[in-house]
Amino acid sequence: MDTHMLTTPNAVHIRKAKVADHPAVIDIVRATGFFRPTEIEIAFEVFDEAAMNKRGSNYRSYVAEVADQVVGWICFGATPGTLGTFDVYWIVVDPARQRHRVGSQLLEFAETDIRKQKGRLIVIETSGSERYLPTRNFYEQNAYHLAADVKDFYAPGDDKWIFAKKLS
Amino acid sequence: MDTHMLTTPNAVHIRKAKVADHPAVIDIVRATGFFRPTEIEIAFEVFDEAAMNKRGSNYRSYVAEVADQVVGWICFGATPGTLGTFDVYWIVVDPARQRHRVGSQLLEFAETDIRKQKGRLIVIETSGSERYLPTRNFYEQNAYHLAADVKDFYAPGDDKWIFAKKLS
Numbered sequence: 001m002d003t004h005m006l007t008t009p010n011a012v013h014i015r016k017a018k019v020a021d022h023p024a025v026i027d028i029v030r031a032t033g034f035f036r037p038t039e040i041e042i043a044f045e046v047f048d049e050a051a052m053n054k055r056g057s058n059y060r061s062y063v064a065e066v067a068d069q070v071v072g073w074i075c076f077g078a079t080p081g082t083l084g085t086f087d088v089y090w091i092v093v094d095p096a097r098q099r100h101r102v103g104s105q106l107l108e109f110a111e112t113d114i115r116k117q118k119g120r121l122i123v124i125e126t127s128g129s130e131r132y133l134p135t136r137n138f139y140e141q142n143a144y145h146l147a148a149d150v151k152d153f154y155a156p157g158d159d160k161w162i163f164a165k166k167l168s
Numbered sequence: 169m170d171t172h173m174l175t176t177p178n179a180v181h182i183r184k185a186k187v188a189d190h191p192a193v194i195d196i197v198r199a200t201g202f203f204r205p206t207e208i209e210i211a212f213e214v215f216d217e218a219a220m221n222k223r224g225s226n227y228r229s230y231v232a233e234v235a236d237q238v239v240g241w242i243c244f245g246a247t248p249g250t251l252g253t254f255d256v257y258w259i260v261v262d263p264a265r266q267r268h269r270v271g272s273q274l275l276e277f278a279e280t281d282i283r284k285q286k287g288r289l290i291v292i293e294t295s296g297s298e299r300y301l302p303t304r305n306f307y308e309q310n311a312y313h314l315a316a317d318v319k320d321f322y323a324p325g326d327d328k329w330i331f332a333k334k335l336s
Contacts, residue, residue: 039249081207083323121320148316150330152289155251162318 010066012102014109017061017073019051024070025063028094034131043090050075059089062109064102071097074106076114076122084120086110091124107142111167120167123147128159139163178234180270182277185229185241187219192238193231196262202299211258218243227257230277232270239265242274244282244290252288254278259292275310279335288335291315296327307331 017025022044029035029043050061058077063070072093079085088110093103114122126135128149136146144163153160185193190212197203197211218229226245231238240261247253256278261271282290294303296317304314312331321328 036249042248079321080210081204082321085321120324123318123321148318148330150291150316150332152334153247153250153253153291156288162316164318166320 010100012071012100012105013065014062014106015065017047017051017063017075019048021063021070021073022047022051025073025092028070028073028092031095032092033095034092034135043092046075046089047073060110060113062106064093064106066097066100066102070094072102072106074110076110078117078119079123084118086114086117086119086122088122088124103138104142111165115167122165122167124163126161126163127154128161129154129157136161136163178268180239180268180273181233182230182274183233185215185219185231185243187216189231189238189241190215190219193241193260196238196241196260199263200260201263202303211260214243214257215241228278228281230274232261232274234265234268234270238262240270240274242278244278246285246287247291252286254282254285254287254290256290256292271306272310279333283335290333290335292331294329294331295322296329297322297325304329304331 025047026040026044029040035043046059047061049057050059058080059075060077061073061075064072073090074088075090076086076088079087088107091103091106093106111122124139124144126132126139144165146161147164148162150160150162152158193215194208194212197208203211214227215229217225218227226248227243228245229241229243232240241258242256243258244254244256247255256275259271259274261274279290292307292312294300294307312333314329315332316330318328318330320326
């Protein structure tokens with residue numbers, strides 16, 4: 001049996017993000033309908049800084065592809081001023097591809113990479129608002145726990161929830 | 169009575185930080201004995217970015233002077249991705265001048281500035297470790313409350329405490 005027979009049409013391939021992925025990733029960020037214009041602008045900046053490998057950048061940035069099409073993005077990195085803590089800054093999946101474990105595979109990829117870098121703790125900040133419930137469920141399904149809640153952080157009535165996972 | 173007679177030798181004067189203040193501020197950061205080399209490096213970067221007024225920088229950076237000598241520094245700014253939340257990123261006071269309300273005056277100055285910018289919430293992240301107890305007492309004395317605690321964030325056994333103050 002040839003190994004390529006093991007590759008299904010829906011197989012997810014994860015590789016380093018390139019500058020050329022910018023339009024596809026931004027389309028996905030927009031398509032989720034989750035982010036405010038100011039947040040999308042921050043995503044732009046983070047994506048470009050990571051893709052251009054700016055000196056001193058802590059960001060590690062990867063895309064997920066299915067059938068050569070970019071369907072997701074993750075950006076993570078060592079948290080400045082900490083020993084062994086890493087932040088997952090962005091994780092987005094094309095809404096048309098959600099529920100296909102693309103997000104979980106991106107997250108598992110990041111965890112493996114962070115372990116290699118001797119990371120011991122991963123933190124993910126997200127909104128506590130109603131419409132982020134699926135996002136929070138996603139983190140909990142991936143064994144992240146709610147570590148802290150900062151009331152009204154993003155906006156009045158919109159808390160910051162900090163999820164964390166200890167790596168063993 | 170001349171107004172200058174109201175100026176005591178210990179009067180604190182707060183003004184915008186300049187590039188030329190870099191050595192004095194870094195000396196103070198070092199003199200506190202509080203920061204690890206990586207943290208001091210971050211302080212350098214933040215100070216320079218703020219002092220050079222880099223395009224897109226959110227930082228607002230001020231020094232406190234007593235008798236024309238820089239004795240403290242505060243750096244704060246609007247927290248990206250939030251509506252009306254501000255972070256106090258750095259506040260340091262010359263150890264020789266502590267207990268003279270320099271820190272409180274810098275903090276009150278920042279609060280006044282943040283109110284003018286329609287800020288509604290101020291957050292300050294600090295360490296939960298033993299040696300930061302005076303720092304945490306300082307925030308509590310200035311009416312900040314502990315909003316959240318992220319276990320082992322900075323290092324094993326070194327939590328991140330997030331203090332917050334709602335502006336009315």
